Each structure stands twice: as structure tokens, then as C-alpha cells.
Amino acid sequence: MAEAIALTPAQTIAGFHALSEPLRLQIIDALRTQELCVCDLCDxxxxxxxxxxxxxxxxxxxxxxxxxQEGRWIYYSLNLPQFALLEQFLADxxxxGQARPGRPCA
Incomplete structure (x- = not known):
């Protein structure tokens, strides 16, 4: 049986903090469909x-x-497994809430 992977509290905080900045969300959106180099992202x-x-x-x-890095260029892409872990954090x-409405989660 595969062991579930979870983020540490520090990783969770860093992930959501990174997503709290509008320009970072624009960067993520630009990388949604393809890998891009810094010069392309600037444009x-x-x-x-x-x-x-x-x-x-x-x-x-x-x-x-x-x-x-490829030659003198650095290319960026999304690390989708990390997004999945943040999504899992919220899904929990x-x-x-669905299992025990009105009661605190243990």
C-alpha cells in the first residue's frame, strides 16, 4: 500500500503564501499550458x-x-504534484465538514 504524502505545516504556509500574490497567480496561469523561459514570461x-x-x-x-536550465536560459514549469498536495489539504x-457538520474536526 502506498504511503500518503502530506505537506509539513511550513510547506503548506509557503504554498498558500506564494499563491497570495496576484503577479504569482499570473505567472502560474502563464505556465498552465507550457514551460516558458524567463524572457518569455517577462514579455x-x-x-x-x-x-x-x-x-x-x-x-x-x-x-x-x-x-x-538549458544553456544560458532557465525554463519554468508547474510542479503539479505540489498543487495536488495543497488541494488535498483543502479537501480534507x-x-x-461533510462527515460531521457543526462539529470541530479532530
Whole structure:
């Protein structure tokens, strides 16, 4: 039987904190369908490379994006398993509420 993987409290906090910034949500949306290099992200989002790098760092540290270097370019893509873990964190609350309405979750 496969063991369930869960985020630590610090990973959960980092993930939701990273998602709380509008520009980071735009970055995630831009990466939804394809891997992009920093220069493409700058063009798509119309932001400077320094500003973009700051936000990409937060997304990388939260494990939400993966960086891959090819030559002198760095390409970014979504780390979908990390999103699934955050989604699971929220789903656990939904299931708890459905199982025992009006009672605190244990």
C-alpha cells in the first residue's frame, strides 16, 4: 500500500503564501499550458526581469514551479504534484465538514 504524502505545516504556509500574490497567480496561469523561459514570461506578463525573478524565487521555494536550465536560459514549469498536495489539504477540511457538520474536526 502506498504511503500518503502530506505537506509539513511550513510547506503548506509557503504554498498558500506564494499563491497570495496576484503577479504569482499570473505567472502560474502563464505556465498552465507550457514551460516558458524567463524572457518569455517577462514579455507575456510585461514585467521586468528583476521583479519576475523575485516572484519566481518565491514560487520555487514553495515548490510550485520547477526551474530547468538549458544553456544560458532557465525554463519554468508547474510542479503539479505540489498543487495536488495543497488541494488535498483543502479537501480534507471539506470532507471533515461533510462527515460531521457543526462539529470541530479532530
Amino acid at each position: 507575456v506578463l510585461d514585467v521586468s526581469q528583476s521583479k519576475l525573478s523575485f516572484h519566481l524565487k518565491a514560487l520555487r521555494e514553495a515548490g510550485l514551479v520547477i526551474a530547468r 477540511f471539506r470532507r471533515c
